Amino acid sequence: xxxxxxxxxxxxxxxxxxxxxxxxxxxxxxxxxxxxxxxxxxxxxxxxxxxxxxxxxxxxxxxxxxxxxxxxxxxxxxxxxxxxxxxxxxxxxxxxxxxxxxxxxx
Amino acid sequence: xxxxxxxxxxxxxxxxxxxxxxxxxxxxxxxxxxxxxxxxxxxxxxxxxxxxxxxxxxxxxxxxxxxxxxxxxxxxxxxxxxxxxxxxxxxxxxxxxxxxxxxxxxxxxxxxxxxxxxxxxx
Numbered sequence: 073x074x075x076x077x078x079x080x081x082x083x084x085x086x087x088x089x090x091x092x093x094x095x096x097x098x099x100x101x102x103x104x105x106x107x108x109x110x111x112x113x114x115x116x117x118x119x120x121x122x123x124x125x126x127x128x129x130x131x132x133x134x135x136x137x138x139x140x141x142x143x144x145x146x147x148x149x150x151x152x153x154x155x156x157x158x159x160x161x162x163x164x165x166x167x168x169x170x171x172x173x174x175x176x177x178x
Numbered sequence: 179x180x181x182x183x184x185x186x187x188x189x190x191x192x193x194x195x196x197x198x199x200x201x202x203x204x205x206x207x208x209x210x211x212x213x214x215x216x217x218x219x220x221x222x223x224x225x226x227x228x229x230x231x232x233x234x235x236x237x238x239x240x241x242x243x244x245x246x247x248x249x250x251x252x253x254x255x256x257x258x259x260x261x262x263x264x265x266x267x268x269x270x271x272x273x274x275x276x277x278x279x280x281x282x283x284x285x286x287x288x289x290x291x292x293x294x295x296x297x298x299x300x
Contacts, residue, residue: 106286108223115273115293116215116223121286159223163285167239168213168225 074098074162078171085150085176093145093174095138095160103139104164110173111156119145119158147176180204182212182274182291189297190264197260198294200274207255208232213277213287214248214259216270226272229257232279264298271295 075098085091095105103123108116120126123143124136133148147154155178160171185199200212214226227238229248236248247260257274272294275287 102283104283104285108287110223115290116275116287117290118286118288122284127286127288161223161225161287164283166228166237166281168228168285170215170223170225173222 073167074101074164074169076160076162076169076171078158078160078174080174081172082175082177084178086178087150087152089150090146090148091150091176092147093158093176095143095145095171097141097143097162097164100140101162101164104162105136105138105143106161106163107134107136107145108159108161109154109156110159116159150176180276180289182276182289184272184274184291184294187295187297189299192265192298192300194264194298195260195262196264196296197258198272198274198296200257200259200291202231202255202257202276205276207250208252209279211277211279211281212248212250212257213275214246215273215275215287217273217293218267218270221270226259228277228281230279231255231257235280237281261296264296266298269296269298 077096105123106121107119110116157175183201211230213228249258274291276289278285
């Protein structure tokens with residue numbers, strides 16, 4: 073199984089800040105990585121795929137980069153609605169594996 | 179609109195089985211697959227398996243192999259997840275999510291059901 077390691081596990085930020093979340097794969101997964109946002113009591117929401125391609129309707133303040141084993145999710149000009157937990161997911165092979173999550177809190 | 183609507187919360191005793199449904203609408207069911215993901219209280223997301231909406235092919239994670247069965251009913255565009263021999267640590271929210279119709283690397287879970295809470299308690 074491919075282990076996905078996110079860092080940090082949590083971070084504190086303020087409205088207007090830029091935050092960066094890192095996801096590291098245990099082996100080369102090319103660009104087969106997607107990101108999800110989850111708020112308490114809600115289902116995850118799809119943000120982007122192919123490491124950097126935003127899903128329709130996702131604000132442009134979200135961006136992703138990386139390939140191989142190291143990936144980042146960056147949120148610029150953090151908004152109140154962005155405070156949530158973020159997960160990466162590798163789809164290079166099965167079983168699909170998620171990172172453990174990064175909680176972005178005020 | 180495109181959506182997945184899951185069945186309601188369940189409370190089960192240890193050793194019992196549970197079957198969760200996921201009704202798809204707003205898209206062509208057999209052009210996509212369904213992945214199942216669970217989340218224990220306060221924990222992260224865990225992929226359980228996938229089923230093709232086209233031909234019913236399945237992939238399971240080894241952890242659940244033998245205890246979980248994924249099925250579909252294309253006539254009602256509904257996917258099902260059955261988990262047997264329930265234990266207390268199966269207590270979790272179970273999600274279905276739309277995925278690719280074949281297992282491939284260019285996959286992503288773009289639509290999610292609202293989740294079904296399954297509680298296992300004696």
